[in-house]
Amino acid sequence: MSGHSKWATTKRKKAVIDAKRGKIFTKLIKEITIAARGGGGDVAGNPRLRLAIDNAKAANMPQDNIERAIKKATGELEGVTYHEFMYEGYGPGGIAILVEVATDNKNRTVAEVRHLFSKAGGNLGENGSVAWMFERKGIITLPAQGKTEEEILELVMDDGAEDLEVEEEFIEVVTPIEAFENVRKKLVDSGLEVENASLQWIAKNLIKVEGETSEKVITLIEALEDNDDVQNVFSNSDFEDTE
Numbered sequence: 001m002s003g004h005s006k007w008a009t010t011k012r013k014k015a016v017i018d019a020k021r022g023k024i025f026t027k028l029i030k031e032i033t034i035a036a037r038g039g040g041g042d043v044a045g046n047p048r049l050r051l052a053i054d055n056a057k058a059a060n061m062p063q064d065n066i067e068r069a070i071k072k073a074t075g076e077l078e079g080v081t082y083h084e085f086m087y088e089g090y091g092p093g094g095i096a097i098l099v100e101v102a103t104d105n106k107n108r109t110v111a112e113v114r115h116l117f118s119k120a121g122g123n124l125g126e127n128g129s130v131a132w133m134f135e136r137k138g139i140i141t142l143p144a145q146g147k148t149e150e151e152i153l154e155l156v157m158d159d160g161a162e163d164l165e166v167e168e169e170f171i172e173v174v175t176p177i178e179a180f181e182n183v184r185k186k187l188v189d190s191g192l193e194v195e196n197a198s199l200q201w202i203a204k205n206l207i208k209v210e211g212e213t214s215e216k217v218i219t220l221i222e223a224l225e226d227n228d229d230v231q232n233v234f235s236n237s238d239f240e241d242t243e
Contacts, residue, residue, distance in 0.1 A: 090122050141194070
């Protein structure tokens, strides 16, 4: 998990800048819209929507923005229809990359994503070309809040958590998909603040990247994340020794 956590820390710092530019809200609104369109606007019967709203609130999104996104999804207000896709490819040094997008124009998005891969010396692959190198996991990130790694682990282990890692002042709890909601709920019910909780693609094996290759991979990932249609980017890079 070291590469994942290192990049999570890099992303957390970058998120401060993104938040100022409104990019975080854009991604969260898309997730709320897709969740509400797919499962309805009632959080009681739509776990994905409830999670999206919780993450939006943790990012200090105004309630009006949340309600407007739900109404657009359910047809109460006019809105854009987004479709979800996942692209797979290889970056510099043969690094495997997964890109989750939410777009209203697939042709535009795939052309832009392909261009970014090509520009970085990588290439966009076929469906299934790299996804087999990853597995779906629940990732719950929370500030340490005075808790030790052992205390958090003891709190959630019986609910199915399978790994935990401390990175600076944050703790990441890793769960299998089936235990994700139970562990998240346990942390929240225990009075702990959750910064973000989501299902992510985690590499089964990490590839260490250093020097120029590391810089090129990070540049590509950041370029992909800056694309308005891209929701998430995952790779099997281990940036443990990068600064």
